[in-house]
Amino acid sequence: MNRRSFLRTSGVLATGIAALAASLSPLRELSDYSSAEEFMQKHYKELTKDDMAKVLARIEDQVEKQYQVRPHVRDYKPMDGVEFVYCLNLTRCIGCRKCVHACVAENNQSRDPEIQYIRVLKMPHGSLDMEKGDHNYSPDKVPEKGFFYMPVQCQQCRNAPCVKVCPTKATWTEPDGITVIDYDWCIGCRYCEAACPYFARRFNWTKPTIPKDRINPNMSYLGNRPRKQGVMEKCHFCIQRTRAGKYPACLEVCPAGARKFGNILDPNSEVRYILDNKRVFIQLKEDLGTSPRFYYYFDV
Amino acid sequence: MDGKKTNLALAGVALGFLVLAGVFARDLPGRSVAPTPPIPLVDLKFIDPTPNRVSIAVNLRKGADASDYDCYVCHERNKPLKLNIGPDGDVIVPSEHKDIVMAHGEHKRNNNCFNCHDENNLDKLQTRDGRVLKLTDLSPASTPQLCGSCHGPTYRDWEAGVHGRTSGYWNRQMGDYSRLSCVSCHNPHSPRFQGRQPAPGPHRLHPPATVPAVQPERAE
Numbered sequence: 001m002n003r004r005s006f007l008r009t010s011g012v013l014a015t016g017i018a019a020l021a022a023s024l025s026p027l028r029e030l031s032d033y034s035s036a037e038e039f040m041q042k043h044y045k046e047l048t049k050d051d052m053a054k055v056l057a058r059i060e061d062q063v064e065k066q067y068q069v070r071p072h073v074r075d076y077k078p079m080d081g082v083e084f085v086y087c088l089n090l091t092r093c094i095g096c097r098k099c100v101h102a103c104v105a106e107n108n109q110s111r112d113p114e115i116q117y118i119r120v121l122k123m124p125h126g127s128l129d130m131e132k133g134d135h136n137y138s139p140d141k142v143p144e145k146g147f148f149y150m151p152v153q154c155q156q157c158r159n160a161p162c163v164k165v166c167p168t169k170a171t172w173t174e175p176d177g178i179t180v181i182d183y184d185w186c187i188g189c190r191y192c193e194a195a196c197p198y199f200a201r202r203f204n205w206t207k208p209t210i211p212k213d214r215i216n217p218n219m220s221y222l223g224n225r226p227r228k229q230g231v232m233e234k235c236h237f238c239i240q241r242t243r244a245g246k247y248p249a250c251l252e253v254c255p256a257g258a259r260k261f262g263n264i265l266d267p268n269s270e271v272r273y274i275l276d277n278k279r280v281f282i283q284l285k286e287d288l289g290t291s292p293r294f295y296y297y298f299d300v
Numbered sequence: 301m302d303g304k305k306t307n308l309a310l311a312g313v314a315l316g317f318l319v320l321a322g323v324f325a326r327d328l329p330g331r332s333v334a335p336t337p338p339i340p341l342v343d344l345k346f347i348d349p350t351p352n353r354v355s356i357a358v359n360l361r362k363g364a365d366a367s368d369y370d371c372y373v374c375h376e377r378n379k380p381l382k383l384n385i386g387p388d389g390d391v392i393v394p395s396e397h398k399d400i401v402m403a404h405g406e407h408k409r410n411n412n413c414f415n416c417h418d419e420n421n422l423d424k425l426q427t428r429d430g431r432v433l434k435l436t437d438l439s440p441a442s443t444p445q446l447c448g449s450c451h452g453p454t455y456r457d458w459e460a461g462v463h464g465r466t467s468g469y470w471n472r473q474m475g476d477y478s479r480l481s482c483v484s485c486h487n488p489h490s491p492r493f494q495g496r497q498p499a500p501g502p503h504r505l506h507p508p509a510t511v512p513a514v515q516p517e518r519a520e
Contacts (some may be wrong), residue, residue, distance in 0.1 A: 100499065214341070
């Protein structure tokens with residue numbers, strides 16, 4: 001090798017390395033790097049009890065480090081003989097949006113950029129055409145005459161399109177009917193967001209912002225533990241509450257009692273009473289064949 | 301092709317890339333998106349599950365003065381009251397009870413005080429089929445007896461847990477659940493749910509003023 005060829009080669013190499021560094025520069029924006037264990041973690045369904053205990057402890061440490069609040073992260077398993085169903089009374093909903101914000105508070109959703117699992121649509125009387133829905137209403141008083149209000153969230157479909165399109169099986173339907181996401185397995189491709197006909201799925205474009213004094217420390221692995229940048233999230237029927245036997249947060253705050261939740265397989269449940277006795281039911285976009293577990297009804 | 305020109309060209313390209321790398325590393329062009337103002341946190345009143353109203357029973361349980369609800373401070377015992385009906389057929393509420401606004405029923409059909417109150421015994425309530433309930437004992441089990449004596453289907457739904465909010469545990473084996481009495485949500489004199497201010501809607505990236513005025517024939 002002579003000087004000329006040395007200089008040339010080194011020049012080409014320097015160029016190559018510089019171009020590589022420049023093209024990788026967006027990675028510097030990625031603020032939370034996965035630890036080695038997090039990166040090598042198995043899929044939720046393959047985790048043993050010991051693995052899960054370690055994962056939960058790691059999550060508790062991470063949340064405490066970031067928010068200075070020690071959470072209690074659990075892994076709730078589905079109960080036998082339970083299939084969750086939601087019934088929403090459209091005669092009673094007044095469109096106050098308290099459910100939206102109660103959900104945000106319970107499930108540790110990002111405030112800035114804003115993520116809200118529930119979207120309330122103001123619909124004119126006489127139509128269920130969702131294109132006529134307005135989600136930006138802000139009058140002085142609700143309800144407004146001539147309109148009804150329809151909150152839309154994940155419908156936990158029996159035939160979920162989002163589950164079908166996920167390339168990594170990071171989202172699936174659990175035996176109790178809830179469509180869940182393993183946040184550590186999701187690669188953030190957003191196919192599920194494209195497939196969902198209800199705009200149920202939300203993506204974390206940046207690292208979520210949760211105010212420290214409003215964080216909910218009762219968390220679960222598949223539910224309301226804080227997510228990271230680049231993963232999908234959505235309504236999971238407050239899995240940390242409902243699998244412990246409680247009502248979801250949106251139901252607990254509704255001032256009109258429009259929301260009803262329960263086990264459809266229990267003949268004495270409220271939802272069975274509704275499905276047996278009320279007469280007008282709507283499943284959104286029924287023609288798409290998603291078979292939602294979310295029933296809207298009128299009190300007639 | 302070998303020689304000085306090639307070397308020069310390569311050196312020039314390499315220098316160009318090094319400069320570009322430096323530019324990206326230092327983030328000199330900056331972000332082209334204008335920073336948006338921070339989204340305010342929601343007012344805590346919008347996540348408060350407290351029911352619509354504080355009924356007399358709840359107020360008494362919290363330690364309110366029971367003498368506020370003693371009718372015989374003003375009224376005489378054993379003197380049956382008469383209603384004043386105005387020219388439009390609507391009851392005239394005496395000025396001492398001016399805080400009561402009567403609007404019960406469509407077209408105020410049920411604005412007769414003694415449909416519910418007992419004119420002979422003011423601290424009792426009466427149903428049309430003769431049941432008698434104490435005014436101050438409005439426990440979750442008793443008001444629905446009065447309201448349910450006319451509003452049957454609603455009462456049936458309430459008993460099943462479907463009218464009004466049921467809180468607590470859906471799984472009754474794992475914990476307790478609680479129901480609310482009718483008057484925790486409905487004012488018995490003007491039962492219709494009042495309108496209220498809604499919580500703020502989803503944050504809009506572009507304020508409404510920047511949306512063009514000409515819209516197609518559908519909602520945004």
